[in-house]
Amino acid sequence: MKNAEELIISGIQSPNVLGGLSLLQSCVSIGELLTILPQEHLLLDLFSANYERSVNKERLDKLASYYLKSVTNNTPFDIPNISLVAYNQAREESLYERVVSLQYDRKESAIVDGFLAISALSKLLDRVDPFTGKKVNKSVLTSKQKQVLMDIDVRLSVYYCQNKKINEETISKLFLHINTLDTRVYSQSIITQVQESPLNLGAEKLAQALNLDLFGGISDLNKITKSDSYVTTKSTLIQILLASLGGKGARVEKQLPTHLPNKTLITAQVIEDALITLIPFMRGWVSCLEGKFKQDSNGFHRSMQIWQAMGVVAYELNHENDLTETDLFSFGQTLGRLDYDKSALHWGKCPAFKKDASGKVWINATGGGRTFRDKVATYFVSLLGLNDTKIH
Structure with a gap:
């Protein structure tokens, strides 16, 4: 200078x-x-x-x-x-x-x-x-x-x-x-990785409580492929937790929400309360699918929309009276014992599915991920003997 x-x-x-x-x-x-x-x-x-x-x-x-x-x-x-x-x-x-x-x-x-x-x-x-x-x-x-x-x-x-x-x-x-000019790429998955929110911490607690690392762990990316060892994604766990809190009306927009659809503030305590129901229910489900996660990389048990449907079901369980931890675990097992093979006959009872061109396997009949999730959740609720008309 x-x-x-x-x-x-x-x-x-x-x-x-x-x-x-x-x-x-x-x-x-x-x-x-x-x-x-x-x-x-x-x-x-x-x-x-x-x-x-x-x-x-x-x-x-x-x-x-x-x-x-x-x-x-x-x-x-x-x-x-x-x-x-x-x-x-x-x-x-x-x-x-x-x-x-x-x-x-x-x-x-x-x-x-x-x-x-x-x-x-x-x-x-x-x-x-x-x-x-x-x-x-x-x-x-x-x-x-x-x-x-x-x-x-x-x-x-x-x-x-x-x-x-x-x-x-x-x-x-x-x-x-x-x-x-906003030149940065936008993705809900990106937001869920970096945004500080009780939902993020809750998703991590859910993953730990379910011991998901034993079955392959969770991916930070928004999807998993057949070749991945992961069983689910962090974004999916957040979506499950959010659905268990607010039903199918709760959603991620450009940021993780700070309030539920009913205007309730999402706090650490709200998350803890939701996990009381969600953890035993999901434990029951996962306990029946441990072998499937390791042996079958192509079943519906690896569909992130199916996972997210469990959050909507948990929301309905939150509104049932006097359910014990054992009850919740048993409900999870009932759904976990289903055949998640893509050719399983029982999927024909769910309006979310239709047969593919070959007539051999079931595929999404709704044209959308959220609609597919919600129709699967309605089917799951009916299998549990709950009043599916309550799903909002």
């Missing part, structure tokens, strides 16, 4: 990013990043009025919590990506093939991506938030942990145009495009 404002950063040059711009991609430590950020923020007026709204605060808190846990637990994490525009005649020097050094004035740069990450890092390092001018409560990190955080790398992207000024319209468009 020539002076306090003149920066020299080395990295990989990408000359083909459209709009006449080039891009330098580099890595710098968080400590170094905080020294090279511009002091004035060209685009602040575009978001300052909304920066402290609840949606941004929630996202910032999630980032800070994520970074905090990664540092305290020493676990790998998705390092932040910070993007700047060096808008006034940046100068590059070729070092080797596409490796270049870029020289520009810090005062003539603008942040276009990574605002919340910068705020979260500032919060953990007891620094003033550069976008609000506020300093939050003292960080829970120790001095040693703060140094660990300072030494972690971030991805730094610098857009520039060599020896030419980038106009404000181009900078503004780049900022808007980056901050309006």
Whole structure:
């Protein structure tokens, strides 16, 4: 660095990013990043009025919590990506093939991506938030942990145009495009793996209570295949638990629900109460299928919708009076003793099924996973002698 404002950063040059711009991609430590950020923020007026709204605060808190846990637990994490525009005649020097050094004035740069990450890092390092001018409560990190955080790398992207000024319209468009496109893939399975919820903890307790590791364990992915040794998935256990609490009306949308359909808050105690019924019932079911899990990889006992139907049945059992743990275990055994072979004749009594083109095996007749689950649950309830008209 020539002076306090003149920066020299080395990295990989990408000359083909459209709009006449080039891009330098580099890595710098968080400590170094905080020294090279511009002091004035060209685009602040575009978001300052909304920066402290609840949606941004929630996202910032999630980032800070994520970074905090990664540092305290020493676990790998998705390092932040910070993007700047060096808008006034940046100068590059070729070092080797596409490796270049870029020289520009810090005062003539603008942040276009990574605002919340910068705020979260500032919060953990007891620094003033550069976008609000506020300093939050003292960080829970120790001095040693703060140094660990300072030494972690971030991805730094610098857009520039060599020896030419980038106009404000181009900078503004780049900022808007980056901050309006949600490029992360969405999946309920992803959400159930990372979201902190009593449902997650309850699913883990259910897996332990059923000793599922003895039969092949549970998968973190959303499905299992014939070649897998797993017997079910974590997502399925969450769905079972949720159905046992709220019946077929309870569902996972973009996040794990915080309330049941009747508005009851899902707390750790609510989960514990549900497990009192669910665990002995599922134990009875699993106890009859231990051999099947190891010997037959192609029966309906490996269908995640069949597993989830057990949650709907458990919901009905929750509404039966004076059922003992022995009763619940016995109900589970009754369903566990069914023939789960895909050609078993009894599936013909369940409207969820129809014969395939060969006429030999049963397949889903409903066209949907949730509808299939619910019709199987109705069939199971009828086999237990419960009043299936109660299923909501």
